[in-house]
Amino acid sequence: MIRIQQMKLPLKHTKEDIKREASRILSIPLEECLNVNIIKQSIDARKKKDIHYIYTVDVEVRKEKKISHLIQKTPFLSVVKNNSYQFPLSGECRLLARPVIVGSGPAGLFCALLLAKHGYAPLVIERGERIEEREPIVQKFWNGGKLDLRTNVQFGEGGAGTFSDGKLNTLIKDNFGRNRKVLECFVEAGAPEEILYLNKAHIGTDVLRNVVRNIRYEIEAAGGEIRFCSQLTDILFEIGEDGKRKLCGIEINGTEIFSCEVCVLAVGHSARDTFSMLYKKELELKQKAFAVGVRIQHPQQLINMAQYGEEKNPYLPAADYKVTYQASNNRSIYSFCMCPGGYVVNASSEEGRLAINGMSYHSRAGENANSALIVSVTPQDFGSDHPLAGIEFQRRLEEIAYLEGQGKIPLQLYRDFCNNQLSTEIGEIKPGIKGGYTFSNLRKLFPVEINQALLEGIQYFGTKIKGFDRWDALLAGVESRTSSPIRIVRDEQFESNISGLYPCGEGAGYAGGITSAAMDGIKVAEAIAKRYYA
Numbered sequence: 001m002i003r004i005q006q007m008k009l010p011l012k013h014t015k016e017d018i019k020r021e022a023s024r025i026l027s028i029p030l031e032e033c034l035n036v037n038i039i040k041q042s043i044d045a046r047k048k049k050d051i052h053y054i055y056t057v058d059v060e061v062r063k064e065k066k067i068s069h070l071i072q073k074t075p076f077l078s079v080v081k082n083n084s085y086q087f088p089l090s091g092e093c094r095l096l097a098r099p100v101i102v103g104s105g106p107a108g109l110f111c112a113l114l115l116a117k118h119g120y121a122p123l124v125i126e127r128g129e130r131i132e133e134r135e136p137i138v139q140k141f142w143n144g145g146k147l148d149l150r151t152n153v154q155f156g157e158g159g160a161g162t163f164s165d166g167k168l169n170t171l172i173k174d175n176f177g178r179n180r181k182v183l184e185c186f187v188e189a190g191a192p193e194e195i196l197y198l199n200k201a202h203i204g205t206d207v208l209r210n211v212v213r214n215i216r217y218e219i220e221a222a223g224g225e226i227r228f229c230s231q232l233t234d235i236l237f238e239i240g241e242d243g244k245r246k247l248c249g250i251e252i253n254g255t256e257i258f259s260c261e262v263c264v265l266a267v268g269h270s271a272r273d274t275f276s277m278l279y280k281k282e283l284e285l286k287q288k289a290f291a292v293g294v295r296i297q298h299p300q301q302l303i304n305m306a307q308y309g310e311e312k313n314p315y316l317p318a319a320d321y322k323v324t325y326q327a328s329n330n331r332s333i334y335s336f337c338m339c340p341g342g343y344v345v346n347a348s349s350e351e352g353r354l355a356i357n358g359m360s361y362h363s364r365a366g367e368n369a370n371s372a373l374i375v376s377v378t379p380q381d382f383g384s385d386h387p388l389a390g391i392e393f394q395r396r397l398e399e400i401a402y403l404e405g406q407g408k409i410p411l412q413l414y415r416d417f418c419n420n421q422l423s424t425e426i427g428e429i430k431p432g433i434k435g436g437y438t439f440s441n442l443r444k445l446f447p448v449e450i451n452q453a454l455l456e457g458i459q460y461f462g463t464k465i466k467g468f469d470r471w472d473a474l475l476a477g478v479e480s481r482t483s484s485p486i487r488i489v490r491d492e493q494f495e496s497n498i499s500g501l502y503p504c505g506e507g508a509g510y511a512g513g514i515t516s517a518a519m520d521g522i523k524v525a526e527a528i529a530k531r532y533y534a
Contacts, residue, residue: 002026002064003039005076007055011315022059025077026067035060042199043316048309051316085177087118088526090533098123099262099528100250102232102274105159106514107505108266109215110182111521116224119534123260124224125252127231127271128156131213138163142346142435150229153347153357154270157228158212160347160481161514165339165360166203168195170515182518189214192362200320204362229253232274235263235281237498247500261500262532264524266517268507269484270349272391284489284497285387288509291336291482292397293374293454294442295344295356296414297474298467299429303340303369306465318364321371321465325457329449331375333457336482338371340364344476346409346435353398355480356409359434368432372479375446375453390485400445401478409433410440410478415471417442418455427472442477484509494527502527 004025009017018038023030040056058080061067071077099115101108104126115122127150128134134156137148153163168186170179183196186203189211195201203211216226234251249259267274279285300318301311307319318340325333342360349355358370382389404410411431416423423439431437443451462469487509494502504510504524511517 001080002059003078003080005056009053032062033059038197041197045307085181088530090529091531093532095532095534097260100260101264101266103266103268104157105268106518107521110518111264111525112219112224114522114525116219116222121223124226125230126228130228131157131209147348152349154349159268162208162212163205163359166208168201168515172516178519178522182515186211205359207362245498247498262528264502264504265508266504269481271507279388286487287379287390288485288487289378290485291374291376292480293372294475294477295370295372295479297368297370300341300369302467323461325460327453327456329452331453333375333453336372336374340369341366342370343432343434344370352402354402355398356476366432374479374482375450394480397445397478397480404440404444405438408436408438409476410442411437412442412475414473417475429472429474431474442475445477483512494524
C-alpha cells in the first residue's frame with residue numbers, strides 16, 4: 001500500500017478526482033490504482049483566495065515495485081502496512097462472576113463492548129434511563145419542566161456526550177490502533193463513514209443518540225446486559241491473604257447486592273454522590289486542576305467570514321476556531337468544546353445548581369456558533385486540601401448561577417459584562433439556547449481573577465477573529481463541568497487501591513472527551529482480559 005500525503009484538491013471535487021490525482025502523482029494509468037482509501041482530510045484556509053482540501057490517502061496499486069524508485073526520492077510518498085487493532089489474549093485467572101461496569105458513557109460502553117465481544121458477558125449498570133426515555137425527559141426539562149435528578153443531560157445512556165457536539169478528535173498518541181477501533185465501531189453502529197478520515201470529525205447529538213442505542217444492541221447481542229435506573233450505592237470488599245482490600249460485591253439502588261470480583265468505575269465527571277461514597281470507602285482520590293467559565297455566542301456567518309473569507313460556501317463546513325491567551329494574572333483562558341452552528345444547553349443535574357454545555361446537530365445548521373471560554377483553576381483555588389474540594393468549588397459557582405438566573409440560564413451581552421451591569425435587551429444576535437434563560441450579571445459568578453482573565457481574553461481574541469468582541473456577543477454561564485475535578489488513583493494494571501476496582505474514563509480523571517474516554521474504556525477492558533479468562 002502506497003501512502004500519499006499532502007494531496008491538494010479544490011473545494012469542489014469528487015472521489016473520482018481523488019483517484020485521478022493519485023494516479024497522476026504516482027505516474028501510473030488510472031486503471032492501475034486498484035483502490036484509494038482516504039486516511040485524512042483537512043482544510044487549508046491559510047490563504048482565503050486559495051482555500052483547498054488536503055488529503056492523506058492509501059493507494060493499492062497493481063505493480064508496487066514498478067514505482068519503488070519514485071517512493072524513495074519523494075518525501076510525501078511511503079509504503080505502509082495495515083496494522084489493525086488486536087485485543088489481547090486472555091489471562092490465566094478464572095473470572096468467577098461477570099464483570100460489572102458502572103456507567104454507560106463512552107468509557108463504559110466501549111469497555112462493555114470489547115468485553116462482551118470476547119466472551120466476558122459484562123453487566124452494565126446506568127443510573128439514568130435508556131436513550132428512548134432519556135431524550136423526551138431532557139426535552140421536557142428544556143421546555144420548562146422539572147429537573148429529573150436521575151435522568152438529565154449528565155446522566156443516562158450515552159453519558160454527557162450524548163447531548164453535545166459529538167466531537168471525535170483527540171490529542172492522545174495512539175500506537176495500538178485504539179483510536180481507529182473506536183471510530184470503526186461508531187461507523188458500524190451507524191455513524192457516517194467520514195469520521196474515519198475528517199481532521200475534526202464530529203457525529204452530532206442527533207446521530208450520536210442512534211449510534212449509542214445501536215452499541216447497546218451490539219453489547220446485548222454479544223452476551224452483555226445493560227440495566228437502567230440502576231445506581232451504584234456501595235462497594236463491598238474483604239481483606240485478602242496479602243492484607244489488601246479486595247472487591248467482593250456492589251450495592252445497587254441501596255437494596256440489591258451483586259457479587260463480583262471486577263467492577264469498572266466509568267461513572268462520568270458529574271457523579272458527585274458516587275465520588276462521596278467512594279471517599280468514605282477510603283478509595284484513593286486526588287484533587288485535579290480543571291477550568292471554568294462562560295459560553296459565548298456569535299453569528300456562525302461571522303466565524304465563517306473570519307476563517308474562510310466568505311459567509312457561506314456549499315463546499316465548506318461551518319467554520320470553527322481555537323483561541324488561547326495568557327492573562328496578565330497568569331491565568332490561561334482558552335476556547336473549549338466549540339460548537340459551530342450549535343446551541344447552549346442547560347446541563348444541570350442537581351437541585352438549586354445550574355450548569356451549561358454546548359451542543360450541535362450533525363448538520364451544524366444553527367444560526368449561531370458557540371464555544372466555552374474557560375479559565376484554568378487549580379487546587380490552590382479550591383480553598384481546601386480535601387480530595388472533593390474541587391467538586392465543592394464547582395457547586396459554589398453553580399449555586400450562584402442558579403440564583404442569578406432564578407433557575408434559568410444567566411445571559412449577558414459582552415458590552416454589559418465589561419461594564420459590570422445587567423443587560424436589558426438583546427442586540428442583533430438571537431440566543432441559540434435549549435432551556436429557559438434570563439438576563440443576569442455574570443460578573444457575580446466568578447472570583448475577580450477569573451473575571452479579569454475573561455475580560456482580557458475576549459478583548460485579545462477580537463484581534464484574532466474580527467468581531468469576536470462585538471458588543472452584542474452573548475455570554476452564558478456557568479460552564480463548570482469541563483472535566484473531572486478529581487482523579488481516582490490507579491496502578492499500572494489499572495486497578496485502584498481496592499483490588500478488582502478499575503477507575504476508567506473522564507470521571508476518573510483519565511480522559512477528556514468522547515474518543516479519549518472510549519479509548520480508556522478499551523484499555524481497561526484489555527487490562528481485565530490480560531488477567532482473567534471468562
